[in-house]
Amino acid sequence: MTERERGMRSGGAFQWFFQRISGIVLIITLLGHFWVLHFFPPNHGDITYETVMLRLSHPLWRTFDLLFLVFGLYHGMNGITMLIHDYIRGKxxxxxxxxxxxxxxxxxxxxxxxxxxxxxxxxx
Amino acid sequence: MRYRWKTGMLAWVLFRLTGLALVGYLAMHIIVISNLHDPNKFNETMRFLGSWQFRILELGLFFVVLYHALNGIRVIIVDFFNGSVHQAKMFWGLAVLGLILFIAGAYPMVSHALYWKDVQQGKITHDSPGYGMQGDKNEDATTRPKRTVRSGGSGRTRKVRGTNSEYQDNSGSGSGGSSYNSAPNIPPTNAPDPADVLKMNKIQTPPADPMTIQPIPPIPDPKKRGGK
Known part of the structure; x- marks a missing residue:
C-alpha cells in the first residue's frame, strides 16, 4: 500500500475502540438474557411461545433484545472482518x-x- | 516463524476460535428464533431442541460464551488499564472464576432440564408435591392463570399491563407456562366422563353386527343441485 493510500484511510481506530465497548455492553445484555430465560420465576427454563411472548409484550424487554441484536451483530461483524483482514492476503x-x-x-x-x-x- | 505456546498465545487462539463459533451460533439462533411468527412451529422447535443431546450442546455453548466473555474482560484490562504486565496471572485467575461461574450456571440448567423431562414423562404432574419447583401447596385451579394460545393479543396485554403480578405472586411455581414437553395445564374440573354423557343422552352407536347389512346412504348426484 503506498503512502498516499495509507494516508487516505482512517486507520480503524473507531472499530478497535467500539469492539471493546460493544463487548462490555454484550456482557451485560447477555447476562440479563440468560438469566431471564433460565432462572426468572415462574418459568425456570421453560421456553415456550407463551412465556416468550409474555416477556416480549413489554417494551422494555423488546428494547433490551433489540439492543442485544444490534450490538451482537456489530461485535461479530467486526470480529469476522478482523479475521478476513488477517488471513486473506489477496485484495x-x-x-x-x-x-x-x-x-x-x-x-x-x-x-x-x-x-x-x-x-x-x-x-x- | 513459529510462536511458542505460552499462556497469552493459547488465550488468543482460543479467543479467536470461540469468537468464530459464537458468530456461527448467532446466525443459527436468529433463524431459529424467527420461528416465533408461528406458535405451534415455535413450540415444536423448542421441544426438539429440548432433547438431551441439545442440552449438552447448550452447556458447551455456555462454556464457550463464558470463555470468550472472561478473556474479553482480560483484553479490556490489558488495553485500557495497563494490565499487560499481569496478563498471564489474569488468565489463570479468570480461569478459576470461569470454572466457578460455569458450575454456578450449569447446575440450575441441568436441574431444570431434568425437571422438565420429568414433567414430560409424567412423573411430575400438577398434583404431585414437586410441581412448581417449590411444592407450592397453595396452588390450585383458581390461582393458576388461564392460558390459551388462541386468545392472542388481548389476553397477553391484559396480563402485563401495570405490575407483573404474575411474577410476584407465583414466584417459583412452574405453572406459569405450559411446559413445552407436556400437555397444556388444564385445571381439573368436575365435568363428567364423556362416556357417561353419551349414555345419559342415549346416543349410542349400533353394535357392528356382521349379519345385518346396513344400507348405504345415497350418494348425492352432483348434477342435481340442492337436494334429491
Missing part, C-alpha cells in the same frame, strides 16, 4: 468476502428485527 478476495459479510449481516439484522418488532401476539 480482490478480501473485498469480495467483506461484501458477502455485509450482505449476510444485513440479512440477519432484518430477520432479527422482524422477529423482535413484528410480534403480533398470535394474531398472525
Amino acid at each position: 480482490g478476495l478480501r473485498m469480495a468476502l467483506v461484501s458477502v459479510l455485509w450482505v449476510a449481516v444485513f440479512f440477519f439484522m432484518i430477520i432479527g428485527s422482524m422477529t423482535i418488532l413484528g410480534l403480533t401476539g398470535g394474531k398472525a
